[in-house]
Amino acid sequence: MRGFLASSVGVTCAAALALPMALSAPAQAGPGLQAATTEPAVQGSTQSLPLVPLDGVRAFGSAAPEQGLSRRDVRSFSLVGVIWDDPGAELHGRVQVRTRATGTTDWSPWQDVETHNHEHAADPDTAERDSGRVRGSTAPLWVGDSDGVEVRVQAEVDQRAPLPGGRPLPRGLRLELVDPGAEPPSGNTPADAGRTGVLSADLDASTVETTTASAENAALAPLGATEIPALSQSETEREALALNQGEPMGKPYIGERPKIITRRGWGANESLRERGFVYTKKVKAAFVHHSASGNNYRCSQASSVIRSIYRYHVVSSGWRDVGYNFLVDKCGNIYEGRAGGVAKAVKGAHTLGFNANSMGIAVLGSFGKAKPSAAALTAIARLTAWKLGLFGANPKGKTYLTSGGGNLYRKGKNVRLNVISGHRDGFATECPGRALYGKLGSARKDAARYQGR
Structure with missing residues (x-):
């Protein structure tokens, strides 16, 4: 080990910090x-x-x-x-x-x-x-x-x-x-699409209520249309918004809800996290990350990887919950991240300075050199087409977020960002890796297409 010259390791993309927790620090080893x-x-x-x-x-x-x-x-x-x-x-x-x-x-x-x-x-x-x-x-x-x-x-x-x-x-x-512990007893692996713990586009609200870990998902309508600003606006309000954005008047652009493996589906131990939920006003942007946890996992192990990251974020790092709002594996399976409701504006802990009014999506893996799979990119596009659409956001567009403070933008600065951005757009970091970051343009176009734009 000695004599080995270590260069400064680049900043990576694990999630940002969250709220105070009722958890003790790690016990001292004997x-x-x-x-x-x-x-x-x-x-x-x-x-x-x-x-x-x-x-x-x-x-x-x-x-x-x-x-x-x-x-x-x-x-x-x-x-x-x-x-x-x-x-x-x-x-x-x-x-x-x-x-x-x-x-x-x-x-x-x-x-x-x-x-x-x-x-x-x-x-x-x-x-x-x-x-x-x-x-x-x-x-x-x-x-x-x-x-x-x-x-x-x-x-x-x-x-x-x-x-x-x-x-x-x-x-x-x-x-x-x-x-990470054993798999959930009902066998909720990615191959079990349609079983307990999977939110599918064809599930109604009553079915969702019995299959989710968090009661906050219970009111989710077939397209997640409850308490969503873009759908609750009056026709006059929507027309005014459309004119302001230079878009033709019509129904809201919302992609079909993709299948989402819930916290119950991947086996989250809900006793670890802080009990309450924290929300922001809306979801104006999505920040794409990589987990930086390596690519040596099988898709059948993805739930175990997520349970491990969850435990590391909460027990080891002291965060209130897993930092990301959603996670995606190399096979394109989408997982519910931070608790509070997949259709709601849950405040995550993923992008320092820009956790408010945004969501964080982490692709499991490291993509500095390795290319992300086509299935993972499709999942990003489908997820953002749906979730951003619920809040009236155009995946190919720009938006403004107010910085909470960081190494790129001072606190209080109004920053113009892509609606689908990489972590590095909000903070000086390598995340989500050069290979994944280079694919975000295609994800924006595909997400807009899934919205019907």
């Missing part, structure tokens, strides 16, 4: 670093292990520029990440892990864990940002069923730093090992 945090009587578990200085730098203690854990046996897990105490502190350096597949002697090569830091947070000067329970964190990495782990973190080399070899690393570094 002697020998063998203890772990596990919430009793819930699906899945989290092991939290403190990192220690590596050989040769132990004299620096928690300020050591190289920290990690040697190869060790642990309980079964499938997703890893590293957290630290201060969500405002940046991790300038490189995080690498290798894991052992459960029941084998096979160790993976070293894998990079993408870092993201304080810029992924709720808008400044809000209760969401100032909860006191949130922690800094890397992106989560899906590694599959494993029972052995080794990790190393090295500070970025900086000749100006007071410590030899690099800048100081954040205090309180811990390795989080997440077990």
Whole structure:
């Protein structure tokens, strides 16, 4: 590990911070670093292990520029990440892990864990940002069923730093090992379209009420037409809006609702998240993200990946719920993200400075170089055609959002954005990856076509 020159890792796209939670911080591991945090009587578990200085730098203690854990046996897990105490502190350096597949002697090569830091947070000067329970964190990495782990973190080399070899690393570094738990008992996998936990365009409200995890989806009409501004306006109001936007008068442009696997469908443990819901006035824009969790998953594992990300966001990072409003897998399956109702303007935690009046869609995977699947792009287009249409938004159009503060736009600035934007349009980040970002133009055109424009 020593002698290895770590460059600054690019900002990635995990979700932004959310509201205060009634959750405790990870418990401290006991002697020998063998203890772990596990919430009793819930699906899945989290092991939290403190990192220690590596050989040769132990004299620096928690300020050591190289920290990690040697190869060790642990309980079964499938997703890893590293957290630290201060969500405002940046991790300038490189995080690498290798894991052992459960029941084998096979160790993976070293894998990079993408870092993201304080810029992924709720808008400044809000209760969401100032909860006191949130922690800094890397992106989560899906590694599959494993029972052995080794990790190393090295500070970025900086000749100006007071410590030899690099800048100081954040205090309180811990390795989080997440077990997603078993699949829901009713077999709600993506292949089970039409079973419990799937919102389909041909389901009526009474059916939806019995198949969703959240009662907030119970009133969802066949096209999600309840309490939607674009559908509740009078004819005169709609005509005035159409004239103002330079569009012909007619029925609202709303794409057909796609099939959406609900939280119950992917097995969300609702006892983990904060109980209340937070809404904004409307959905004027959609921000597309990648989860930065890697591409080594099968579509049959997508629910497990999402349960792991959910647990990592809530238990490890201290957020109130999973950050994204929706998630999409490589096979084009769409999943309900943050609770509160798929047709409603639920405030997510996905794009620092622009969480209000927007929604966040995360494609499972990493797309800096890997191309997103055609099925995932189609899902983005169909989902945005429906959800943006409910609020009268044109996927090919522009809109204005007021910045809550970030590294591109000061707080209070009125910013003109594409109605379908990438995370990098609202914040200086690599997200959603160059390969996915380059496809958003096609997604805009397809979404508009699905709306009938």
